[in-house]
Amino acid sequence: MAIEDNPIAYYSSLPYPNQRTVHMLSGRRFSLDSNKQYKMPAELFNVIKDDPVKLGEMATKFIESHQSLQVPRLLTLYRYYIGDNDIHYWDSEKSESRADNRIASGFAHFITSIKTGYRFGNPIKFQYNDDSEISEADENTLNDLINKFNSKNDESYHEKIMGKNLSIMGRAYELMYVRENTNDVSLRPVDPVNAFVVYDSSMEQHSLFGVYYYNVNFNEQDYWYTVIYTDTNIFIYKPTSSFDGQLTLSDNQEHNFGSVPLTEYINNDERMGDWEYKLDTIDSIDKSKSEMANSQEDFSNAMLMITGDIDVPKTPWVGADGQPLTDKDGNIIYRKTPEINTRQSKIWLKPALVKNGINDNGQVIQPTASYLTKELNTDGWKLYIDALNMEIHKDTNTPDTSDANFASNASGVAMSYKLWGNDQERANQESLYTRGLMRRLRLLGNYWQALGSIQNADMVENINPIYTPNMPKNDADIMQTVTALVNTGKVSDQTIREQIEPVTGVSNDAEQQRIDEQNEKIKENDPFNNVFTRKPDESQDDDGDNTDDSNPDEVDNNEIDEKPSD
Template identity: 30%
Template sequence: MAVVNNFERDIKSIMNGESFPFDTASNINYLVSSLDDLTNNNYLMLGKIIKHFLDYQVPRLQVLDEYSKGLNSTIYSRPKRQEENKADYRRAHNFGKIIAQFVAGYTTSVPVKYTVGDDSEQKLIDTFNEYNDVATLDNELMYDVAKYGRAYELQYRDENSNNNVKLSNVFETFVIYDNTIERNPLAAVRLVEIDTLDNNQTQYSVSLYTDNEIITFANITQAVGSLKETDSTPHFYNQVPIIEYSSNRYRTGWYEDVISLIDAYDAVNSDTSNYMTDVVNSLLVISGDFQAPNGKDGVSQLINNIKQYGVLALQSGTDREGNSTSIDAKYINPEFNSTASENYQQRLFKDIFMMSNVPNLADESFGGNASGVAMRYKIFGFEQAIAQTMNSFKRSLGRRYELLGTLTSNLKGGLSNYVPVNVTFTPNLPYAVSEEVQMLTNAGIPLSRKTMYDQTHFTDATTEENNLANEKEEQLDQSEPMNDIKFDSDKGDEVDGGQEE
């Protein structure tokens, strides 16, 4: 049996227990020579792959998920300060969320367009997209791609014979490919957590999707081992109905490369917060000859009074000659270069966006007075990087509709014959439309009324043309300014707003 999976190698655990940097094993593709490799010996190979996925790949996904929620593992796991009376703030910053949202918003906030040449086929695709709210699905898939470097969707037919496509959780899904140059998907796995046993072992429900059936297994634990098949259900897609989306050939998340910079930013910001708090709680030093309050606990009472009232009142002593002695009180503060700290934070802040190729929208240079060309130069690096993600995403979208098309070789309700679907992204960016229109009109290039209407945010060409036609039928003077048209407040009728007779 030819096996090329490096998950079988004796790879050390991720940084001896540390969550980052990630080991190579945490993001490999699973490859086998044929489907028989998975099914032989009571699915022993499949069990090994599932165990490897739970032990090595899920921890990486968990870390990436935490960094998108501001639960940055490094800052929260660093040792506590030894001094009990010192501040110990943990300031986590969810740069991951900002970066992932920008990627998903740029690519899919404006719904992706799907077109084919045939009107009947176009109607079927539009119906499928509307039924499944594909615009929202695409945005969720791209958000997962930006976070984890991968995303999954599952197609299925429900009990009402409707064709469905849904997002599949990256913590529960992976695809197994053949080891040819084409990397064709041979199978896919969904393992859903269903229960926790008394011995704190998690139980999973496992389903194996092949090109013609869905095989389910008895509930397993993370120890896995061999699998016992419990059921098999045919499907009619003629392909594996789970599709993988990826950010690039390496399946890296968009902020995965800058996690160390995020950790450094968290650390310096937390240390600054600790310093500011420690200054307030600085050590008070009293020097000189003074008389503490009388009594056994005089010094303790003095300290409590300072904490409660913030005022220090001391009575000086006298020297041998009867003269009053001097008293001095001052706080001892740790030395801290606030300017250097702030400069360091700003440098890290800029590096995070620069290294991730995502523009920093908080930058003052992103002002509203910048020209369209200037704005495009500011995101030039991002557009080079996002092209890889969009091209990879487009290939997977093509498979979505290929599945929908091949379904009808056995069932009704899909495309009569598979027709390649044209996928068009519309980047969600502000454009200097007025500059472009002015440039064309100055050059003597006419623009249609429909095009002009489509540039407005409050109406569209069809609605406005209908409104104009209705006003024309009602014999309203369309050239008359709206400010000169008044209405009778009692009757609601239009009256002449011109001069009085």
Template identity: 30%
Template sequence: MAVVIDRELLGDINEPNIEAINYAIQELQDRRNHLDKLSDYYNGKQEIGTHKFTNSNVQASNIMVNHAKYITDMNVGFMTGNPIKYTAEKGKDINDILEAFKNIDIHKHDIELEKDLSVFGYGYELVYLKQTDPVSTRDNNGREKLTPNTEIRIEVVDPRATVVVTDDTIEHEPLFAVFIQEKLALNGQNDGYSVTIYMPNRVVEYRTKSSMNLSSTDRIVYDGENLFGAVPVIEYRNNEERQGDFEQLISLIDAYNLLQTDRISDKEAFVDALLVTFGFELAADDEDLKALKRGLINAPPKEEGADIEWLTKSFDETQVNLLSQSIENDIHKVSYVPNMNDEKFMGNVSGEAMKYKLFGLENLLSIKQRYFFDGLRRRLQLIQTIVNIKGANDDASGCKISLTPNIPFNLSDVVNNIKNADGVIPRKYTYSWLPDVDSPQDVIDEMNEQDAETIRKNQDALRQQDPDRLELEESQDDSSEDNKETQSDNNHSKRTRSI
């Protein structure tokens, strides 16, 4: 989450301000526990794991059903299951940017980034240049020389180790970013921290001795130029509040796990029930105790009031199951993520019915992608700067970003709608209803080619069956064309004479 400060307090934004940096680091440490809790819930380290009964003799089963992971994984799949597509504005070129994305495997990167957004509510990525093998070239005299070479790289960085500082204007322009990495000695003990400051035109890395906070005595291990001309750490938001997809559901998740734990504990208590005798004592040796454990119980004496039975705690399983389903339904209702294992969520429902079942999810994804696109546009600007420095002429301004949610849809309904709209709505618009179609005009061109190929094949087949008839039709067609040309020439001559 970005830290906001007054721009005037920094002075030169390309000179490290120790006081401002330490302020940002302190803000990062203050939110660390909250972020750790969200990460633990996704990884299955939830509150139910520490649950204990008041009676120390009773062992808690501690059943954990990881709804947090289910919600995040489903949202990540829905959001980034299909690659994000970029289309340059008419008359502009972004081919070098797209080539850089291809080399980075940007789709895999976007999946990892969306996971952080879903868990923490916001995420960070670092755009940087990686030094690679130098390129061999020759000068005017034919002598070989090695030219330094770099490649564009993008990596997801942990929000628990990263903070971006922005100004206090309504645009919240990034001023600098801080990335902290713990250093360990060979024995695994803490050996200080690496604190890297990313400024618009400069990158400085400090090495501290023990604390994360910087001091004037900490040494600088790297001081280099930032060729991007802007802070290369980009913050992405999951929503306006920067909340994770399951952050507001933690109480429901805890309640569901506790209920399931109690159900299993009640079952175990039922199996380990006490045997109670009435009106007599049960004196048993070792053999009798073994028999009791196997359920072999001798009949009680035939005395008045004598009896023997198991002492168990009765519970209404129907009511418990109803409460369990109610909590689970609330989890899916509030998260907008449907329960794919629900019997009502069948695969044979119509496309229109499927839309209503996924209506809440589609609304959620539309909000998420609006905030996601803000970061993607900043990414395009940073990559454009570097590819143009390398000699390209890309222009990503006005670039169209499209994201197709990876959710179930009924393709037959889409095709039927396109067929029914043919002749009423231009095909350039109806073909855009098809999923994974960026350019409807390309589909139209392919359909025309397909129709021409079909006509050619039909003519070939007809020629083989009745060649004389086909030649006659072709000659008639040619004669008709000649007559049209002759008539056109005559008309032209008449108009010329009249003039």
């Protein structure tokens, strides 16, 4: 995310930009429209669908709403991900003489890293459904097209970026387009701050059009670019000086994707990030750690309290000319209170004589020196912080790897239970992500059919995405399980190779190919391979037995009747 290209939007995520005036934990953070899904009646859209001017005017209204109401929420979440929490802008109302540290926790980044790595750390497999009625040649063609597409677009990394955006902001966008002067389809993630999709008002919520707008700051001048995607066309507009500037068409291109090539993925039905609903708890931890640091610093700079007199040379008052000041009698005027440097390693004290009257002989006050401090309840502070930490891990279904019970020697069953909550959440999110993947494949199918690469776009419906959670693995346990399966004698070689893939890192198909190549080399390099191999015409006759019909004296043992027993 290029924050520097849109600093105004970045600071719009703060109530009062560039000032420490955020009142933390004071109520609702975002407006009701901050996460609203854009919709409009399809019949109204069809009227302006092919009119770039009216379509641009409609898109501008949505852009204004997106920039003013939705972008602040998205960038607030992104700020927390990069460690720029609201604690940095907190109105603590502390005086200048007191410590005012601002410590931001990294919980947002930690949770997103764990969730994204767990879901997308292992590449998604696109497996063809063998139960389909499509010919093997068509199946191989489609698989080759998908593999080439994934390879050229670094699909594995693309999924990780999409997963990160989903975890942070609850939504992610990907754009499909054709590379210039080629027929190659490109796939790119688009920042949710710079894109949105408008749907119709039906139950199906079909995509009407998508908008991708972004800012480029060059030579201290803003250039806002806007592109609108419909199910048939791409409308490219000239850059404007602001996001809500009047759009003028620059280019109009047709595409063959058959639908809006901008696809929205959602993290859940609420379109919320993985830790968004725990922002208050994150702020509580930030405030607690910051206040503890402030208490420690205030303790180090505590006020020195002295009773008695200080045995130091008297310090005269000095005038503007640098000379000591004198009274009318010419006597040097000394300070009534000697200067005290609390940073000195030693301060000499002496008893003080205090008189209450003229005839009072006075009372001797023994000198003392001590710092004015307050008690720091470190145990209570630690208990409070630990409770907040535990609450975040529990409510976000993120395992606490610092937990003493989260040991590397824990059994597989114990680890499974610790990840059980995360797995439930992952199952729902994979279902939602599969919707986006299938839409991607349908767009590709439409384009490849228009290009003549495949016969029917519906072929992609036979592709099943398969997810493999990126869990800590124990090779010894895997091999023990595989050995037990082999010993049953009822498991195919293909299943065994699929089970050991996490250990070898080689897929079933690649392993089968290696085995075939290895057997072929053994046959080629075996000098006795052809010596002991009988040719069919030398060992068997046409009727399949091992006798030579040209020799009538040779008798087939199978034709001898057994002598009946007595």
